[in-house]
Amino acid sequence: MPRPRDATLRQILTVAQMRAAEEELIAGGTAVEALMEIAGRGAGELVRRLAAGRPVTVLCGPGNNGGDGYVIARHLMEHGNAVTVVAARDPATPAAINALGLFTGHVTDAQASVSGDVFVDCLFGSGLTRALPDDLLALLQRLAAAHHRTVAVDLPSGVDSDRGEPLNTGLPANALTIALGAWKHAHWTMPATATMGALRLVDIGVTLRAEAPCLLQRPRFAAPGPDAHKYRRGLLGVVSGNMPGAPILSATAALRAGAGYVKLLQPVLAAVPHASSSTPPAELVVRQGPIGDLLTEPRFAALLIGPGLGRDETARRHLAAVIARAIPTVLDADALVLLGPDLPLKAPTILTPHQGEMAALESAFALSGAGPRHARAAALAKAATATVLLKGPDSVIADPDGAVTVAPRASTWLSAAGTGDVLAGLVASRLAVTGDAPRAAREGLWLHGEAARLCGPAFTAGDLAHAANRALAGAMS
Numbered sequence: 001m002p003r004p005r006d007a008t009l010r011q012i013l014t015v016a017q018m019r020a021a022e023e024e025l026i027a028g029g030t031a032v033e034a035l036m037e038i039a040g041r042g043a044g045e046l047v048r049r050l051a052a053g054r055p056v057t058v059l060c061g062p063g064n065n066g067g068d069g070y071v072i073a074r075h076l077m078e079h080g081n082a083v084t085v086v087a088a089r090d091p092a093t094p095a096a097i098n099a100l101g102l103f104t105g106h107v108t109d110a111q112a113s114v115s116g117d118v119f120v121d122c123l124f125g126s127g128l129t130r131a132l133p134d135d136l137l138a139l140l141q142r143l144a145a146a147h148h149r150t151v152a153v154d155l156p157s158g159v160d161s162d163r164g165e166p167l168n169t170g171l172p173a174n175a176l177t178i179a180l181g182a183w184k185h186a187h188w189t190m191p192a193t194a195t196m197g198a199l200r201l202v203d204i205g206v207t208l209r210a211e212a213p214c215l216l217q218r219p220r221f222a223a224p225g226p227d228a229h230k231y232r233r234g235l236l237g238v239v240s241g242n243m244p245g246a247p248i249l250s251a252t253a254a255l256r257a258g259a260g261y262v263k264l265l266q267p268v269l270a271a272v273p274h275a276s277s278s279t280p281p282a283e284l285v286v287r288q289g290p291i292g293d294l295l296t297e298p299r300f301a302a303l304l305i306g307p308g309l310g311r312d313e314t315a316r317r318h319l320a321a322v323i324a325r326a327i328p329t330v331l332d333a334d335a336l337v338l339l340g341p342d343l344p345l346k347a348p349t350i351l352t353p354h355q356g357e358m359a360a361l362e363s364a365f366a367l368s369g370a371g372p373r374h375a376r377a378a379a380l381a382k383a384a385t386a387t388v389l390l391k392g393p394d395s396v397i398a399d400p401d402g403a404v405t406v407a408p409r410a411s412t413w414l415s416a417a418g419t420g421d422v423l424a425g426l427v428a429s430r431l432a433v434t435g436d437a438p439r440a441a442r443e444g445l446w447l448h449g450e451a452a453r454l455c456g457p458a459f460t461a462g463d464l465a466h467a468a469n470r471a472l473a474g475a476m477s
Helices: 006-012 015-027 033-051 063-079 095-100 134-145 247-257 313-324 334-338 357-366 373-384 417-432 438-455 461-466 469-474
Strands: 055-059 083-087 107-109 118-120 147-153 176-180 197-203 236-238 261-267 285-291 300-305 329-330 348-353 386-391 395-399 404-406
Touching: 006 417, 015 033, 033 063, 033 095, 033 118, 033 147, 033 176, 055 063, 055 134, 063 083, 063 095, 063 118, 063 147, 083 357, 134 147, 176 386, 236 417, 247 261, 247 300, 247 329, 247 417, 247 461, 285 438, 300 313, 313 329, 313 334, 313 373, 334 357, 348 417, 348 438, 357 373, 373 395, 373 404, 386 438, 395 438, 395 461, 417 438, 417 461, 438 461, 438 469, 461 469
Parallel strands: 055 083, 055 118, 083 107, 118 147, 147 176, 176 197, 236 261, 236 300, 261 285, 300 329, 329 348, 348 386
Antiparallel strands: 386 395, 395 404
């Protein structure tokens, strides 16, 4: 389990929650100026390491984000860096005015021609809700273009913190973004996160807010006990359909994520694999027969249905039979399109939609589909009484009790056919091992990202499935 401070540093706050956290610190006796000093010096040290002695330009806005910029510039000067400060506007808050007063270097106006190595954007932070004015956008673009690398402090200027959306077009890309106090949703949400470069956090002492989402952490896996056998480690049933390749891929991944026994269940109406690309591996047990007979095995710890299932009436009957079995289940792919309130879930269940499947589920459960991804996932989890793993480049997990987990950006090489089937197999394997749906979703998603990292570039879904056990081995306790 993470230490209390570790959990605090993984929390992700809205603008309102961050303001409340800062107000708590101030009410506890820490002055705004002291908080600015902590944040600015922490950010300044990260900029100093990046600059490695090269000149730095700091753009300061009128608010407290600009005040952070003056502290950063002072810290850099104290350590010998050549610093140019550009004031987009005069300071307008008491803390920013105080920070400017403590800065002994030269401050130039927005009209000056400045170029160099590192440009630090302290124009506006996380509180911005409307587009930058044309003159400030042009200034930001000009300075970013005149430097080799751009660093954003708190958030890149021109980004909506809570939604992760740009408020202007043409915002610069960043080599580094330094979050102050706590992560914000935009740090991990597309499309904003794609422009932020490396992400670092400066701790200013905010406390943990129980309702806040948290960043996905590395799990700890344990080896099977000395008395373990294949059933005790978890028997997983993967239900096939008319397209057998996808469930075979899921089952292949599941074999390498901890489950002791994986069976591929092929109802008699499903197509039988015949091409070599759809031939099950030797260690995968295949059973064929009527769906009702296949599901009578009393030792199933979990089931997976959806990859390659199809969307016809037969597929729907198979889905209904799986749900009626009332054991922990992962629903993926076609099963998500067939699911609705008329098929109420009877056991801990994990839904793994991509964006299109999410829209279908929201329509089926009469949800608006509005709001940030984490809020949409939470609304579906509550409506369906299931754990929701909304997958994509900014994957999130929402539990029925309201808890939300946000995954860091994973390898962009995951944008390949079949990687979603692998994810379903990894999650289902962990569900068979633990019986805990939220935990299985988190562990499976982490394994997915770590396996991708281990694979390197241009891997196939099969490569990803086979890398799962190496990912698991790297997180053994």
